[in-house]
Amino acid sequence: xxxxxxxxxxxxxxxxxxxxxxxxxxxxKGAVTIVSLTGIGVSVVLALSLMGKNSRAIGNGLFxxxxxxxxxxxxxxxLAFLVILASADYVxxxxxxxxxxxxxxxxxxxxxxxxxxxTDMISILLSVELTAVSFYALVGFLKxxxxxxxxxxxxxxxxxxxxxxxxxxxxxFGFSGSTRLAEIAQAVSNIPAGTAGSAGLIFGLVLVGTGFxxxxxxxxxxxxxxxxxxxxxxxxxxxxxxxxxxxxxxxLLRFLLTGFIQPTALSQNWGMALAVISALTMTLGNLLAxxxxxxxxxxxxxxxAQSGYMLIALASLGMTAAADNTIQSSLLFYILAFALAxxxxxxxxxxxxxxxxxxxxxxxxxxxxxxxxxxxxLTIGLLSLMGLPPMAGFIAKFYxxxxxxxxxxxxxxxxxxxxxxxxxxxYLRIVKTMxxxxxxxxxxxxxxxxxKLSLIIACIGIxxxxxxxxxxxxxxxxxxxxxxx
Amino acid sequence: xxxxxxxxxxxxxxxxVLAIALIPRISSKALKYLSLIxxxxxxxxxxxxxFRFDRGANGIQFEEVxxxxxxxxxxxxxxxxxxxxxxxxxxxxxGLVAVLISWKVENRTREFFIWxxxxxxxxxxxxxxxxxxxxxxxxxxxxIPMYFLISIWGSGRKQYSATKYVIYTLAGSAFMxxxxxxxxxxxGSLDMAALANNGYAVSQSILPAAPIFFLLLAxxxxxxxxxxxxxxxxxxxxxxxxxASVFLAGALIKMGGYGMIRLVSIFPxxxxxxxxxxxxxxxxxxxxxxAITLRQTDLKRLIAYSSVSHMGFVLLGIFxxxxxxxxxxxxxxxxxxxxTGLLFAVxxxxxxxxxxxxxxKMGGLAxxxxxxxxxxxxxxxxxxxxxxxxxxxxxxxxxxxSFTSTEVSGVKIFVLVAxxxxxxxxxxxxxxxxxxxxxxxxxxxxxxxxADKLQKFYCGIFIVLIFFIGIYPSSLTSIIQNSAAGVxxxxxx
Numbered sequence: 021x022x023x024x025x026x027x028x029x030x031x032x033x034x035x036x037x038x039x040x041x042x043x044x045x046x047x048x049k050g051a052v053t054i055v056s057l058t059g060i061g062v063s064v065v066l067a068l069s070l071m072g073k074n075s076r077a078i079g080n081g082l083f084x085x086x087x088x089x090x091x092x093x094x095x096x097x098x099l100a101f102l103v104i105l106a107s108a109d110y111v112x113x114x115x116x117x118x119x120x121x122x123x124x125x126x127x128x129x130x131x132x133x134x135x136x137x138x139t140d141m142i143s144i145l146l147s148v149e150l151t152a153v154s155f156y157a158l159v160g161f162l163k164x165x166x167x168x169x170x171x172x173x174x175x176x177x178x179x180x181x182x183x184x185x186x187x188x189x190x191x192x193f194g195f196s197g198s199t200r201l202a203e204i205a206q207a208v209s210n211i212p213a214g215t216a217g218s219a220g221l222i223f224g225l226v227l228v229g230t231g232f233x234x235x236x237x238x239x240x241x242x243x244x245x246x247x248x249x250x251x252x253x254x255x256x257x258x259x260x261x262x263x264x265x266x267x268x269x270x271x272l273l274r275f276l277l278t279g280f281i282q283p284t285a286l287s288q289n290w291g292m293a294l295a296v297i298s299a300l301t302m303t304l305g306n307l308l309a310x311x312x313x314x315x316x317x318x319x320x321x322x323x324x325a326q327s328g329y330m331l332i333a334l335a336s337l338g339m340t341a342a343a344d345n346t347i348q349s350s351l352l353f354y355i356l357a358f359a360l361a362x363x364x365x366x367x368x369x370x371x372x373x374x375x376x377x378x379x380x381x382x383x384x385x386x387x388x389x390x391x392x393x394x395x396x397x398l399t400i401g402l403l404s405l406m407g408l409p410p411m412a413g414f415i416a417k418f419y420x421x422x423x424x425x426x427x428x429x430x431x432x433x434x435x436x437x438x439x440x441x442x443x444x445x446x447y448l449r450i451v452k453t454m455x456x457x458x459x460x461x462x463x464x465x466x467x468x469x470x471x472k473l474s475l476i477i478a479c480i481g482i483x484x485x486x487x488x489x490x491x492x493x494x495x496x497x498x499x500x501x502x503x504x505x
Numbered sequence: 506x507x508x509x510x511x512x513x514x515x516x517x518x519x520x521x522v523l524a525i526a527l528i529p530r531i532s533s534k535a536l537k538y539l540s541l542i543x544x545x546x547x548x549x550x551x552x553x554x555x556f557r558f559d560r561g562a563n564g565i566q567f568e569e570v571x572x573x574x575x576x577x578x579x580x581x582x583x584x585x586x587x588x589x590x591x592x593x594x595x596x597x598x599x600g601l602v603a604v605l606i607s608w609k610v611e612n613r614t615r616e617f618f619i620w621x622x623x624x625x626x627x628x629x630x631x632x633x634x635x636x637x638x639x640x641x642x643x644x645x646x647x648x649i650p651m652y653f654l655i656s657i658w659g660s661g662r663k664q665y666s667a668t669k670y671v672i673y674t675l676a677g678s679a680f681m682x683x684x685x686x687x688x689x690x691x692x693g694s695l696d697m698a699a700l701a702n703n704g705y706a707v708s709q710s711i712l713p714a715a716p717i718f719f720l721l722l723a724x725x726x727x728x729x730x731x732x733x734x735x736x737x738x739x740x741x742x743x744x745x746x747x748x749a750s751v752f753l754a755g756a757l758i759k760m761g762g763y764g765m766i767r768l769v770s771i772f773p774x775x776x777x778x779x780x781x782x783x784x785x786x787x788x789x790x791x792x793x794x795x796a797i798t799l800r801q802t803d804l805k806r807l808i809a810y811s812s813v814s815h816m817g818f819v820l821l822g823i824f825x826x827x828x829x830x831x832x833x834x835x836x837x838x839x840x841x842x843x844x845t846g847l848l849f850a851v852x853x854x855x856x857x858x859x860x861x862x863x864x865x866k867m868g869g870l871a872x873x874x875x876x877x878x879x880x881x882x883x884x885x886x887x888x889x890x891x892x893x894x895x896x897x898x899x900x901x902x903x904x905x906x907s908f909t910s911t912e913v914s915g916v917k918i919f920v921l922v923a924x925x926x927x928x929x930x931x932x933x934x935x936x937x938x939x940x941x942x943x944x945x946x947x948x949x950x951x952x953x954x955x956a957d958k959l960q961k962f963y964c965g966i967f968i969v970l971i972f973f974i975g976i977y978p979s980s981l982t983s984i985i986q987n988s989a990a991g992v993x994x995x996x997x998x
C-alpha cells in the first residue's frame with residue numbers, strides 16, 4: 021500500500037476537519053476561510069510535487085497517480101478555491117455553520133479528485149458518492165423553502181441514479197469478472213461479439229452511461245438541473261455546474277478509454293450512442309434555454325447544452341481509429357475553458373443577485389451603467405460560452421469540433437455549429453439587456469473584493485486562453501498523455 | 506521581408522482603443538483626436554504598403570508567420586497579395602473617414618469610438634490573414650462592434666436590425682466554421698496560400714470537396730450578400746449610424762467577395778463545376794436588386810438596396826473565372842466601397858440637416874444644399890457607371906472579362922442579362938436625383954444648412970479618388986492583375 025501518494029487528498033481531508041474545528045474555536049468569521057484556502061494551497065503544491073514520468077497504481081489498483089489525475093486534482097482544487105472566494109458574501113450573511121459549509125466544499129472537491137484518479141469500479145462508485153453526498157447537503161444549505169425542495173429533488177433523483185449506476189457496474193463486473201478497469205479491458209476484448217456475454221456487457225454499459233448522464237446533466241437525465249440550479253445558493257450552483265459535471269466527464273473519459281476502447285466494434289457502438297445523445301443534449305438544452313426568464317435556470321439549460329458539446333469529444337473517441345491523444349486533450353481544453361466561463365458568469369450573477377435581490381434577467385437591465393466591471397465580465401463569460409473569438413470558448417469548440425470531423429462525425433459538427441447559433445440568441449439577449457436597456461435603479465452594484473478577485477482571474481484566463489491557447493494545450497496534452505492505457 | 510508592418514497596421518487601432526478605454530475622464534474632444542491619430546497612422550502605413558508593393562511579382566508579400574496553436578497546426582500568418590492589398594487600403598481609408606463622419610457624435614462617445622476602432626481592426630485582420638482559423642477569428646470579432654454600433658447609435662428599428670444582422674452573420678459563419686474544420690481534416694492545413702497552391706490535396710478523404718466548398722460559401726454568401734440571403738442588408742444599412750453604414754457598405758460586405766476569391770483558388774474544379782449556378786444567382790441579384798431599388802422611398806434604404814445589385818456584379822466577375830473578370834470584380838469592390846461610402850456619407854449629412862429621409866417629402870434640395878447635392882450627384886453618376894468614374898472602369902472590366910471568359914460555358918447569356926442591371930442603375934439613380942435635388946424648392950428646407958467644411962473635405966477626397974481610379978484604372982489593376990492571373994492559372998485552363 022503506497023497511500024502516501026494520496027498526499028494531496030489526505031491534506032484536503034484534514035483541512036475539512038480543521039475547518040470545522042476552527043469554526044468551533046475561533047470567533048472571527050474569516051478564520052475558517054483562511055484555513056480552507058491555505059489547505060487548498062498546500063494540496064495544490066503537494067499535487068504538483070507528485071508530477072512524475074510514470075503512472076503509479078495506488079492501493080492495489082484502486083486509484084492511479086498519473087498526469088491525468090494530477091491535472092484534474094489541480095483543476096478541482098482551483099475550482100474550490102475560486103468558489104470559496106466567490107461565496108465570501110454569501111457566507112458573511114450566514115449566522116451559523118461556516119465550518120460545515122467550507123468543509124462540505126472541500127469534501128466535494130476531495131470526492132471529485134478521487135473520482136478522476138479512480139481506476140476500479142468500487143473506488144469510482146465511492147468517490148462519486150462522496151461528491152454527491154456533499155452536494156446534497158450543500159444544495160439545501162440555506163434551509164429555506166426553495167433550497168430544501170431542490171435538495172430533496174436532487175437527493176431523490178440522485179439516489180435512484182446511484183442505484184442505476186451501481187446496477188450497471190454490477191452487470192459489467194458480472195460479464196467481465198473484474199472490477200479493475202485494466203482487467204476489464206482484457207476480459208472485454210476476449211468476449212466474442214454477438215454472444216450473450218457481449219449483449220449483457222452492452223446492457224451494463226447503457227446503465228452505467230445512464231448513471232453518469234445524471235452527473236453531467238445530459239439527456240436523458242438532465243431534468244433535475246434547472247430546478248436544482250435555481251434553488252441552490254448561487255455559489256453552490258456554480259460549484260455544481262463545474263466540479264460535479266467535470267468530475268463526471270473525468271471519470272467517464274477514463275472509464276471508456278481504459279476499459280472499453282477495444283474491440284473497435286464495441287467502441288464504435290458506444291461512440292455512436294454518445295454522438296446521438298450529444299446531439300439531443302445540446303439541441304434540447306439550447307432550445308429550452310431560450311424562453312427562460314430566470315438567469316439561473318437559463319444557465320442551467322446552457323450548461324446542459326455545454327455537456328452536449330463536451331460529449332462530442334467522447335463520441336469522437338469511440339469513433340476514431342487514431343491512436344494519438346488529441347481528442348482527450350481537446351476535451352480537457354474544453355473543460356478548462358468551460359470552467360473559466362462558468363466562474364466568470366456565476367461570480368457576476370452572485371454579486372449582482374445579492375444587490376438586486378432577484379435572479380430575473382430583467383433585473384440586469386442597464387447593468388453596464390451600474391457596474392461596468394460586472395457587465396464586462398458577464399459579457400466575456402457569455403461570449404466564451406457562446407464560442408465567439410477571441411474567447412477561450414471559441415478555441416475549445418474549434419478544437420473539439422475538428423476532432424469530431426476527423427473521426428468522421430461531420431453531421432454532428434454541423435448540428436453543433438447550428439446549435440452555437442441558437443445559443444447566440446439567448447446569450448446575446450442577456451448582453452443586450454445589460455448594455456442597451458434602461459437601468460432598473462440608480463445605485464451602483466458593488467461587492468467585496470473576494471468575489472471580484474475570482475471574477476477577474478476567470479476573465480483574464482478566458483482571454484489569455486483564447487488568444488494564446490498554446491500555453492494551455494501543452495498542459496492538456498500533458499494531462500492526457502500519461503492516462504493509463 | 507518579415508517586417509511586422511501588417512501586425513502593426515492591424516493592432517494600431519486597438520492601441521487607440523486601449524488608450525481611450527484606460528485614460529480616466531478623457532474628454533470627448535481628446536478621444537476623437539486619439540481615434541483620428543490612430544486611423545490616420547493606419548492609413549499612412551497602408552499607403553506605404555501600397556507603394557512598397559512589388560507590382561511585378563506574383564504571390565504573397567509582407568508575409569509574417571508565427572506558430573500559434575501547434576496542436577492544430579494553426580499559425581499567426583499574415584500577408585497581402587494584389588487582391589487583398591486594395592481592400593486593406595480601402596478599409597484604412599474608410600476607417601479615417603468614419604472617424605471624421607462621427608465627429609459630432611456626443612452620445613456615449615467613448616464607447617462609440619472604441620467600437621469603431623475595434624471594427625476597423627477586425628476588418629483589417631480579415632483582409633490580411635492567411636491562416637483560415639485566424640481569418641475566422643477576425644471574421645467573428647467584427648460582429649460584436651457592429652452589433653453595438655447599430656443597436657445603440659442607430660435609428661428606426663435599430664435593435665431589430667442589429668439582431669437580424671447578428672443572426673444572419675452567425676448562421677453563415679457557423680457553416681463556415683464547419684467548412685474550415687472539415688477542410689482542415691481533409692488536408693491537414695489551415696494555410697490559405699498553401700491550400701491554393703497544392704490544390705485540394707486530400708490526405709484523409711472524409712468528405713468530397715463540393716460540400717466543404719458550399720459550407721464555406723454559405724458564410725461568404727451571407728456577407729456579400731447573395732440573393733436570397735440579402736434581407737439583413739437593407740435593415741442593417743438603413744438603421745445603422747452613418748459611420749457604420751459607410752463601413753458596412755464600404756468594407757464589410759467586401760469580406761464576402763474577398764472570401765469567395767480565396768475559395769475559388771482553393772477549390773478551382775468545384776468552382777468551375779458550379780459556376781453556372783453562382784452566375785445565375787449573380788444575375789438574379791443584379792436584376793432583382795435593381796428592380797427592388799426602384800421601389801424604395803427611403804433615402805438610405807434605396808442606397809442599401811443598390812448594393813445588392815452592385816454586389817451581383819462582383820459575384821458575376823468572380824464566377825466568370827477569367828483573369829479580366831476577376832480584376833473587374835476586385836476593382837468593383839474598391840469602387841463600390843468608395844461610391845457607396847460617399848453616398849451614405851452624403852445621405853447622412855442630408856438626413857441630419859433636413860431631419861427627413863422619406864424621398865417623397867423631399868425636393869429641390871440642390872438650391873438649399875448645393876455642395877451636398879453636388880457630391881451626391883457625382884457619387885450617383887459613379888454608381889450608374891458613367892465613364893471617367895471608377896464605377897465605369899470596374900463594371901466595364903467585369904463585363905468585358907466575363908463575356909470573353911472561356912472557363913464557363915454559357916457565360917455570355919448571363920452577362921447579357923446582367924447588363925440590364927446597368928440600365929436599372931441609371932433609372933433608380935437618376936430618378937432619385939431628380940426627386941430629391943430637383944423639382945420645386947420646398948420652403949420647409951429653407952433654413953437647412955449645407956455641408957460644413959469638414960464634410961466637404963472628406964466628400965471631396967471620395968470624389969477625387971472615384972475619378973482618379975476612373976481615369977487611371979491601371980493604378981489599381983496593375984496591382985490586382987498578377988494575383989488574379991495566379992488564381993485563374995489554378996483552373997489549369
